[in-house]
Amino acid sequence: MNATERLYLPVDGILAMFDSLTGHYLSHTAHPVLQSTALTPVLQHPKVSNISKTGMGIIKTVKGRWRQQDKRAVASRSSSSGNRQVSADRLPKRSVDLLELGLTKPRNCHRIVVLGAPRVGKTNILQRFLGGEFEERYEPTTEDFHRKLFHIRGEAYQIDLLDASSERDFPAKRRLSILTGDIFLLVFSLDDKDSFSEACELLSEVKAAKAKLLKMKSAAIVPAVVCGNKADLVAQRAVSRSQVEEILGEDVSFFEASAKDGSGLEGVFRALASVGGLPAETSPSRHRLLPILAYRSLCVGQRGRRGGRARGLGAPCAALDPLARRPSFTSDLRLVLGSSTKRSKPEKCQVQ
Incomplete structure (x- = not known):
């Protein structure tokens, strides 16, 4: 292989990669340096400076394509929840935390922890709460964290939802999730007795940990709602209402529902709001969804107004944070230890 070929082949490899990213041939691109490099045979030993400029031009173009693809992906995630398309350049750079931004009060921030056996429909119930649709295909959930922001009667609310499915075999992690939870949704399937038994065990674990x-x-009385999902499967039903009520007693709200057809879920969401001290308008049927930027502007504008005349105006609304990520385990541990030391002397971590 001569010197010309040794210099020509690497450029061909980069150009092939560029073709795969852009979806069209370089013969149709407007970049003159790329055209001359790809289509004109190298007849003489090129100068090193020319190759460097060509390579830098290709790299800059490829990076530009990558940035455009990333922006389109973020904008697509933001609009997939029913919001209108928002320019990715204007999306928040990180997760929107209303408490950190000073847009809400600590009493208006809550975390709902969802617990239950696999394949009982936890993810689909969460999607219904977030304003999404039922997904027929089942995919095991490792861990889902969502953040829904509300603006109701002039006040901002932040609700974090944690589906801790991956922690089923990790008691310490599950205990940490329980200790950081404010409201609990325990889900079982009406066609599976074992899932109901597991829900009862989880409820006992929640009460013991909080106590x-x-x-x-x-055992503590905790703000919890138990949902028997898959009520639409009447013929396969294995758990009766009387059995559930007899075991749970009167301390826990119980509802039968179907994430598939949506029946009974309104009662579940209203009960979650009631036991957690949230406005009834947090139920999906009681508010409209806004793009995240529109919601943030609304909160900032509301805070900037003086006087009380503007409070309470406007219909209840909400937005989904497309960049929400679960806080680190370190942050959760600090939260647990902080809540413990407020009531008594500093003590060892409760997550053993």
């Missing part, structure tokens, strides 16, 4: 955190001698 230990609060230094109570008996």
Whole structure:
């Protein structure tokens, strides 16, 4: 292989990669340097400076294509929840935390922890709460974290939703999720007795963990709702309402629902709001979804107004944070230890 070929082949490799990214041939591109490099045979030993300029031009063009693809992907995620298309250049650079931004109060920030056996429909129930549709295809959930922001009667609310499915075999991680939760949704399938037994065990674990955190001698009464999903499968039903009510007692709200046809879910969402001290308008049927930027502008504008005349005006609305990520385990541990030391002397971590 001569010197000319040794210099020509690497450029061909880069050009092939560029073709795969752009979806068209370089013969149709307007970049003159790329055209001359790809289509004109190298008849003499090229100068090193020329190759460097050509390579830099290709790299800059490819990077530009990558940036455009990333922006389109972020904008697509933002619009997939029913919002209008928003320019990716104007999307928030990171997750929107209303408490950090000073747009809400600590009492208006809540975390809902969803627990239950696999394949009982936890993900689809969450999607219904977020305003999405039922997904027929089942994919095991490792961990889902969502953030829904509300603006109701002049006040901003932040609700984090954690589906801790991956923590089923990791008691310490599950315990940490329980200790950081404010409201609990326990889901089982009405056609599966074992899933109901697991939901009962999880409820007992939640009560015991909260009691230990609060230094109570008996099991704590926690804001929890139990949902028997798949009520549409009447012929396959294996758990009766009387059995559930007899075991759960009167301390826990129980609802039968179907994530597939949506029946009964309104009662579940209203109960979650009631036990957690949230406005009834947090139920999906009681508010409209906005793009995240429109919601943020609304909160900022509301905070900038003086006087109380503007409070309460406007229909309840909400937005989904497309960049929401679960806080680190370190942050959750600090939250747990902080809540413990407020009530008593500093003590060892409760997550063993």
